[in-house]
Amino acid sequence: MRPARASPRPLILAGIAVVAFTAFMLLAWRSADTLLLIFAGILFAVFLDGLAHYLGRVVPLGHGLRLAIISLLLAVLVLGMVGFGGATLAAQAERLGQTLRQQSGTVKTWLDARGIDTRFLDLGKLKEAVPRGGEQSEERQQSGGPGGLPSPGTLLSGAGSVLGQASAVALAVFGAIGNVFIVVVLGLFVAADPRTYRDGLLRFVPSRHRTHAASVADDIGTTLRHWLFGQLVIMAAIFACVWLGLTLVGIDGALILGLQAGLLCFIPTIGALVAGIIIVLASLASGLKGVIAGLAVYLLVQTLESYVLTPFVQKRALDIPPATLFAGQILLGVLFGLWGVALALPLMAVAKVLLDRLYVEDTLGEDAG
Numbered sequence: 001m002r003p004a005r006a007s008p009r010p011l012i013l014a015g016i017a018v019v020a021f022t023a024f025m026l027l028a029w030r031s032a033d034t035l036l037l038i039f040a041g042i043l044f045a046v047f048l049d050g051l052a053h054y055l056g057r058v059v060p061l062g063h064g065l066r067l068a069i070i071s072l073l074l075a076v077l078v079l080g081m082v083g084f085g086g087a088t089l090a091a092q093a094e095r096l097g098q099t100l101r102q103q104s105g106t107v108k109t110w111l112d113a114r115g116i117d118t119r120f121l122d123l124g125k126l127k128e129a130v131p132r133g134g135e136q137s138e139e140r141q142q143s144g145g146p147g148g149l150p151s152p153g154t155l156l157s158g159a160g161s162v163l164g165q166a167s168a169v170a171l172a173v174f175g176a177i178g179n180v181f182i183v184v185v186l187g188l189f190v191a192a193d194p195r196t197y198r199d200g201l202l203r204f205v206p207s208r209h210r211t212h213a214a215s216v217a218d219d220i221g222t223t224l225r226h227w228l229f230g231q232l233v234i235m236a237a238i239f240a241c242v243w244l245g246l247t248l249v250g251i252d253g254a255l256i257l258g259l260q261a262g263l264l265c266f267i268p269t270i271g272a273l274v275a276g277i278i279i280v281l282a283s284l285a286s287g288l289k290g291v292i293a294g295l296a297v298y299l300l301v302q303t304l305e306s307y308v309l310t311p312f313v314q315k316r317a318l319d320i321p322p323a324t325l326f327a328g329q330i331l332l333g334v335l336f337g338l339w340g341v342a343l344a345l346p347l348m349a350v351a352k353v354l355l356d357r358l359y360v361e362d363t364l365g366e367d368a369g
Contacts, residue, residue, distance in 0.1 A: 041186030
């Protein structure tokens, strides 16, 4: 009697699953920027939903009405800041830009005088206007018209170059505005009815695991809410401390420097480093005393953030060692560029919840707390 043959169906299903998973990962890799943009919209939805949730503790209104009130107040706040503070910020930003360019040149000259190679600072410099050798004669032939006037071809070429630069700037501006629009609209839609989207995703989970998946999804939402509001508190504190500190020591552009320090605080480690470099460069215009004072303000604020604000505010939301955060930020930055760096913390917060609930607790049977 021949032994019964094993059915090839499980092997075929396993092969299909491997191919489908590989195709999904390849698609996710190719569309990583879009997925991260969607994740930013979800973060904004968590922010709006959290505000509506806290407002519900004060005012007994429906979720939709609370969300409408929150959205209206945020729109009025943004328009008010642009209307009343936009001119001041623009003027300080222009002066700060001029100061940074001047002081960057001063630092480069100082480094060159001491034999330090600074060619990496010239990457954004345009090519020299005067070509060499045959290129110069060819340029004369192209541009030399009667009486030394440029030929029509040169004029069209120059106009095309100017239009090309203008179109590149316009595309960059429209791209940034489009990204903001997508984040805001997506956040409003998700925050208007978050349970519908949550239940829709849970339908892809087998029914026997759906209750546990819902608990994990709720934990992710709670963690993101706590982290986001804690980060906003830290950013506001950094902005106020840098602004007041630089104002007291007499550094010009203290408001815009405080604003950039607060915004860059959203990006861990690297953001603080970039903010410190900008503050030091801006302080060079005030002399050695200004540099020392600006550096002292920066170090004091960073100490306050690292040892007081972040451990106290973010303890409930994100308890990850600093080295792990830095390594994860570098990895996400290499893989996904600027989006990966900017969204490193919330992505790692989500990954921590998934590892704790699905691996440590379910697979290893240990307590993740």
